[in-house]
Amino acid sequence: MSTRKTTNRRAVRYHVLVLDDADRTVDAVRRLRRDGFDLHDVYTPFAVHELDVEMGLPPTRLPWMTLVGGTLGVTLGLGFQAWTATSSWPLNIGGKTDLALPALAPVTFESAVLLAALFSVATLFVASRLFPRGRPPSQPIAAVTDDRFAIVVREADAAFDPGKLAGVANEVGADPFIESWKVE
Amino acid sequence: MTEQHDVSQSMDPRFQELIPGAPSLSEVTNEIAGPIERGPGKLWWGAFATAASALTLGVILVAYTVGTGIGVWGLDRTVGWGWAITNFVFWVGIGHAGTLISAILLLFRQRWRTSIARAAEAMTIFAVMCAGIFPIIHMGRPWLAFWVFPYPNTRGPLWVNFRSPLLWDVFAISTYFIVSLVFWYVGLLPDFATMRDRVKGWRGRIYGWLSLGWDGSTKSWQRHEKTSLLLAALATPLVVSVHTIVSFDFATSILPGWHTTILPPYFVAGAVFSGFAMVLTLLLMTRKLMHLERYITPDHLDKMAKVLLTTGMIVGFAYATELFIAWYSSNPYERFAFWNRAFGPYGVGYWIMVFCNVVVPQVFWSAKARRNVGLLFVASIFVNIGMWFERFNIIVISLSRDFLPSSWTHYVPSMVEVGILVGSFGLFFTCFLLFVRYAPVVSFHEVKVTLAEQKHGAHHAADEDPVSPRSNWTGDTFGTSASRTGGIQS
Secondary structure, three states, X not given: OOOOOOOOOOEEEEEEEEEOOHHHHHHHHHHHHHOOOEEEEEEOOOOOOOHHHHOOOOOOOHHHHHHHHHHHHHHHHHHHHHHHHHHHOOOXXXXXXXXXXXXXXXXXXXXXXXXXXXXXXXXXXXXXXXXXXXXXXXXXXHHHHOOOEEEEEEOOOOXXXXXXXXXXXXXXXXXXXXXXXXXX | OOHHHHHHHHHOOOOOOOOOOOOOHHHHHHHHHHHHHHOOOHHHHHHHHHHHXXXXXXXXXXXXXXXXXXXXXXXXXXXXXXXXXXXXXXXXHHHHHHHHHHHHHHHOOOHHHHHHHHHHHHHHHHHHHHHHXXXXXXXXXXXXXXXXXXXXXXXXXXXXXXXXXXXXXXXXXXXXXXXXXXXXXXXXXXXXXXXXXXXXXXXXXXXXXXXXXXXXXXXXXXXXHHHHHHHHHHHHHHHHHHHHHHHHHHHOOOOOOOOOOOHHHHHHHHHHHHHHHHHHHHHHHHHHHOOOOOOOOHHHHHHHHHHHHHHHHHHHHHHHHHHHHHHHOOOHHHHHHHHHHHHOOOHHHHHHHHHHHHHHHHHHHOHHHHOOHHHHHHHHHHHHHHHHHHHHHHHHHHHHOOOOHHHOOOOOOOHHHHHHHXXXXXHHHHHHHHHHHHOOOOOHHHHHHHHHHHHHHHHHHHHOOOOOOOOOOOOOOOOOOOOOOOOOOO
């Protein structure tokens, strides 16, 4: 996402290149970056291998949230069991120690897995803004969920050269059009 | 040998085409979405009517059981766990394989999983739902089922016993259900988006809501792939833990026939075996009902039959080990339990189990048999039956004759119990049929990834020297952008 400006709200033009092939999309992204275009995003019908690397996206930090969830699960799961066994309602079962750790392992493990999984998915939903709604406004054309690949280039400043963009589009066989659907 | 095989072999022996004919991306979308949009045929309606009738029977009999009491079942003081707990373990076993298949095959980068994973995951959800019903109605007062969870109450608060395997089961199965559901749904998100962008009207709006505004941006795909991989990595040990814990319900008690350390691996192997059999049953139905022969190919069936053969032999080995250890222990109770299992009053059940689980899968040594749809269907049904009997044998035969001959009984299920089992099949198939009717049973986006890899695989295989004719993939590491289908790079 591009940074939001506090003043001078203006319609920013976004140019969309539409392709019908994953390899040529990766090629186009490579050329556009080389030529200094501001790549807004690329929309694809499936996870195109290496596309995130070509776009220069940093790896997702989502696994850290999985770790947080897992750690929280162990802490809460074990902590709650230990508290009920030793403090809230200790039970003498066959003279065994109150805090019989091996017996607490299964529930601790399950709570760790549960929270790790839920934290991962919740992070995906929050970070990618997934919530019940219709077609998202960010999607440039509907066919990106079928067989089209859309590269969205942001017209960042006066140095933007539409002729050059058309040249790249021509080289990779893309179908370019302008769409200004966003106000910054 | 089918036609697509000859095509692939002419290119390179290393490269095996998973989706024959290399359809275009929009062809994939149309072929998978087509049957959903066109509506079901007569076969589907026939299957649905049968399943819904069975479900209705089940609902009536469950209502009768709850209204009258557990006395309408054939249980007594000796056999306190009978038909219902057998069904519970049976369904949990089937449920466990779905996520195992999907997650383990993902971690091991088996590209052929693409076509079967979604159905297997759906099977898991519905099977665990069926399983969950049985312990709840077995309580007799199902409206108090929430007592199994620790919650602040006015009785102390008195907590649940965290040292009991039955309580571990509650946590294991609820966690398993939630994680499986989430894994399935996350995989479905981009596919619901595809349906949203195709279907007009109120149905399109429902798909829109279900797709949570998925837009296919690269950043979202990156997170989506990472989430899928993490969920698979979490689900794999989870599956093993859950069926291990189910086996603890038996293994930690001191009854001969139950009190044995082999039960955890035995249960896990049995779950994979029965689950693969059920996936096979369902996929053979689905490819016929939804016309997905191009995506669920004889190659897929062949691989599943091989898994069935392997796990069947693991299960057979476990049966032999059990008998040997019973003899080797020199413990008269243990020896009696197994002698009684094979040659006692329920001996027929034991031999049905051996025939269905050990003998029947041996036909899959033949490559022809592995590609024979009719034979596969019959064999998968046999395995389902055999695995149901395995659980019956463990539970009922062990209970009916324990240490004290004066308390021996002969348990016979009542018609109510039999009807509830039929009803659980009704629930399972009703849910599954509705699922194949309204949701893409083969994942659009995963098939498209497989196609892209197939294209690359063909190019690379042609460029490089053939290394091994057996490998059909070119290797990958756990890279950042490993895809849900196992991103293949070279």
